Every structure is written in structure tokens, then in C-alpha cells.
Amino acid sequence: MERLQKVIANSGFCSRRKAEEFIKEGKVKVNGKVITELGTKVEYSDDIMVNNTHITKEEQKVYYLLNKPRGVISTTSDDKNRKSIVDLINTDKRIYPIGRLDYDTTGLIILTNDGELANILMHPKNECSKTYVAKLEGILSKEDILAIKKGIVIDNRKVDIVNFKVRKKDMLKNTTLVEITINEGRNHIVKRLFSSLKHEVIKLTRTSYSFLTLDGLKSGDYRNLSIKEVKKLYSLKK
Numbered sequence: 001m002e003r004l005q006k007v008i009a010n011s012g013f014c015s016r017r018k019a020e021e022f023i024k025e026g027k028v029k030v031n032g033k034v035i036t037e038l039g040t041k042v043e044y045s046d047d048i049m050v051n052n053t054h055i056t057k058e059e060q061k062v063y064y065l066l067n068k069p070r071g072v073i074s075t076t077s078d079d080k081n082r083k084s085i086v087d088l089i090n091t092d093k094r095i096y097p098i099g100r101l102d103y104d105t106t107g108l109i110i111l112t113n114d115g116e117l118a119n120i121l122m123h124p125k126n127e128c129s130k131t132y133v134a135k136l137e138g139i140l141s142k143e144d145i146l147a148i149k150k151g152i153v154i155d156n157r158k159v160d161i162v163n164f165k166v167r168k169k170d171m172l173k174n175t176t177l178v179e180i181t182i183n184e185g186r187n188h189i190v191k192r193l194f195s196s197l198k199h200e201v202i203k204l205t206r207t208s209y210s211f212l213t214l215d216g217l218k219s220g221d222y223r224n225l226s227i228k229e230v231k232k233l234y235s236l237k238k
């Protein structure tokens, strides 16, 4: 439910102040009935007329950047009834994540109700890069690194790797910390890539999504994207 003047303003019909005037003047009908009380709550599905003209309503678009914690799923529902990332965001809009992160993966994920933007960001031709930091079981060999640089094929398709760095080799713990930037969003792609080299991913975090980073966001925290950021994401469309 949303305030009537806000729904009218969001439709682009007029400003919110003008909408308030129309309401007070008795020029607004909701489902055929004149409404003169400011702030009356309406549904986006209600039939709204201003000056005998139907307004075309669109639900306000919202965009959140979440630092996903471990142990929550990134689909909106789950047959095992596990907690979903959508439950972490305080909104009455029907939002969904753009792409997925595994249950045990942490880091940056965008949630929205803007299907158009979701399509743009998920379409491979728009090459939206994602950077992950992964802790691997074992020490990556020179041959492994060479293989990554040459290109790894998963399910008959080369993984589109943009950048790869070894950050740390921990000989005592027998682990390697790597940073990898890829231009694709196939399911479990980072885990599958390293598993093809016989290195299990023990820990995985997405640290950036295109130009967006986790700066200032603790695990479980989220923030709204700015209009400028949303426009910049739209501009990734080729």
C-alpha cells in the first residue's frame, strides 16, 4: 500500500504537490470513487483517475546492495525453509537478487524489483565483471596458474576470466588465497573452475560487481544504490 499522491507522482502524471492539489479539489477517483483525503493508502493495482484520465502506474523501483553473510540462500524461496537474503532487507516491495551466490558464499549481491536492469546485468553480452576472493585447499602450482591464464573450459565453454592474482600462499595451512575477476554468472562457476584443477574452494567472497564494492558494509548490512549508480549499471548495456 502506498499514499495516493505518491502513486500519482510516481506515475509521472504530475508532481506530488500538484497531486495533493488534485486530491483536495476532488479531481481524483480511486476505483470510481472520489477521494479527497490526502494520504489515503492505495494499491498499485487500484484504478486511479486524475481529471478523468487514467494514470499508468508503475511500482517504484528499488535497488539494494547487500553484503551477504554465510548461511542464507539467495533464491527467494527454498524447499528446506532456510533463511533467504530477501528476509534481510526491510522492504514491502517484491524484490529478488540479480544472479546468485551459494549458501556458503559471502559478499556483494544486488536486489531489486527492476526486471529490466536484472536482464541487462545477467546477459553475457553486457560483460558485467565480478571479482571474487577465494581460499583454496592446497598450494596452486605454476602449472595451475598457467592453465588459468590459458583458459579453463567448463561444460564446453571457456570461462571468461578478466583478471587473476595469487594473493597469498600459506605453506603451513596448505592453502592459497586468490583473486579472480570473471565476466560471467554460471552457477558455482568459481568452485567448478578450481575444482577442475583439483583445488577445493574453502571460502568464497564476492568483493565487487562491476564498479560496485563492499566499501563500508559489514556482513549482513545493505544500502540503497544511488540514482547515479543505477544509471551507470544501465549504461553497461551494449
Ligand code: URA
Pocket: 100, 101, 102, 103, 105, 187, 188, 189, 190, 191, 192, 204
Ligand atoms: N561461483 C561459485 O562457485 N559460487 C558462488 O556463489 C559464486 C560464484
